[in-house]
Amino acid sequence: MSITQTNYAKRRSRFSRVLKKLPFEGMLLTHLPNIRYLTGFSGSSASLIVRGDDYDLLSDSRYTTQIGQECSGLQLQIRHVDETMLDLLIRVIQTLGLKAIGVEGSTLSVDYFLTLNDKLANVELIPKTGLVEELRMVKDSEEIAQIRFSINAAQRGFQRMLTSLKLGQTEVEIRNELEYALRGFGAEGTSFDTIVAIDSQAALPHAKPGTKVLGKSSVLLIDYGARMTSGYRCDITRTMVAGNPSAKFEKVYNVVLEAQQAAIEALKPGVSGAAIDKIARDIISKAGYGKSFGHGLGHGFGLEIHEALRLAATSQQELQPGMVVTVEPGIYLEGWGGVRIEDDILITRSGHEVLTNLPKTLDAMSIYL
């Protein structure tokens, strides 16, 4: 929903143009977010075969009606009750008479690949990864609108959750209130498993909410996002402190904030992911916390929570207008806790636009309960 059929058709013709330059007759797509991007299909079982401007969507009868509601301009191939998806794939590829097709090497399983090779002796399968992902890297205006809706739901939900925050609540209870609140503002669900981490748990970049309790001077790290029914999502982190911050929290927090702001300032077309990562990493290293920042600085997102491009030491790709990325430096100190601050930023022709605007000064992060 919310992405128009016109837009899906436009994406498909863009993809068909890419394919026509490649030395194979068609492409078998198996990565569901790629299929959703090109067709709107939001179910959990499908393959898409592309030949020129023709798109065959392969699925099963549970989804026949849904595909009618969500998609248009496709040939629909529904597997028979006594057929597997693999049987259907073989049947359709044979019927279409394809001789050389690209396959998505990053998601097609070895079992499927070997069986297709075996049963389709006259068909050459050519692994080719990232074609749709490359289109998805630059968002169109409908996608950016969906991401803005997602951020709106996420931020309003966060602020409602804050109004119910109490000393004595566990991480799990805070998570439950937050996720309920997101939905009240239109989210279909979360962008990924919400992280709510108190005190020493905040030292784990991917902490699972547990039984730790919010105390009088606790650190509270929340990393979360709202997923809309369109599949688009966002990714936000705030680190708060109950009561007045300790000197240590203040020091660590301000280093992370400075690193984040400097990296955001530098975002613009033409700069590489590595260059942006370095800006934040240098500030954190200079403050003596280099070893406590073990992950990349940020990543693209959209239909998936981690998409190209990455802001990381190994990322030579350059930013382009229409990309959206997170910027999320962190410092993690085992036994004590951690601080991460994360915002979502759109790259524009002239530079960038910060899409998220939850407060993040140290002052605003001190919560008095």
Added chain:
Amino acid sequence: MSITQTNYAKRRSRFSRVLKKLPFEGMLLTHLPNIRYLTGFSGSSASLIVRGDDYDLLSDSRYTTQIGQECSGLQLQIRHVDETMLDLLIRVIQTLGLKAIGVEGSTLSVDYFLTLNDKLANVELIPKTGLVEELRMVKDSEEIAQIRFSINAAQRGFQRMLTSLKLGQTEVEIRNELEYALRGFGAEGTSFDTIVAIDSQAALPHAKPGTKVLGKSSVLLIDYGARMTSGYRCDITRTMVAGNPSAKFEKVYNVVLEAQQAAIEALKPGVSGAAIDKIARDIISKAGYGKSFGHGLGHGFGLEIHEALRLAATSQQELQPGMVVTVEPGIYLEGWGGVRIEDDILITRSGHEVLTNLPKTLDAMSIYL
């Protein structure tokens, strides 16, 4: 959590015994639920290399502390910041000096497979799927306890949701209340994307909650489950009607209920999945709705929502004590709606035990709001 380290160690020695009978030195596991089953690791990035009784868990630094909390008895291999997971895999396989290893063909990607083959020219990679899945098919007592907790949270959550049900609520609003309630009873999240389908939407076996509104004589189908922090989950469906059921609803409902009860009655060790499916399908066909029941009758579940074995026309595998399966016949009538009734059943030595016990007589399904 909740599954003991002793149990993980026991599962690993059982798996090592299976491996020792196979003609390769080790196995590379890449399917995360299989890794979780053998080690307890619940994160989103890991591979597991098994040689004899030795288990090497490969992950990244975000998870170092978490692995310390969740796992024991493993060698830990954390990738360097400038290494990819694939680099790490190559390094570890080379260091261990393996010459022939099994790989999980159903989840290993073609790209990984081809690159490993290329970079490890002296190592033979042998696709072998389903080894851990076969162990997982029969649940141990700790798993059954977790599934019971999950059912308890799901059923109490459902009953709380019923108390807040009102005419005029949308599918999305009902879903939000249900999921919030599950969590109040200890669920970490849902087993899968909750289905709440009103009237014509109930004709879609995999409907997504939307804006349809609960009216005075609406059909309301809810298919949902609770996932515990241990990863274990359940799967329940009830179909209700607002006010007095129409003659058509009553007829369809009673056919589905009769089919479900007859299939459940027949569950015991030694019977095939196909035989059970046939019992339900015959009743539905005899009543004239055979073409309106387009999916299999049921499936195993546990750490994943769909596990072996399947109750379906093509399933020749036999039931064994310790398996847990859903039984979920349905009749779907486009434009009108649908009825599905689903319970979770444990296969015992002497027959079976129905684990779920939400009311399901037609009487109990008529809700007066």
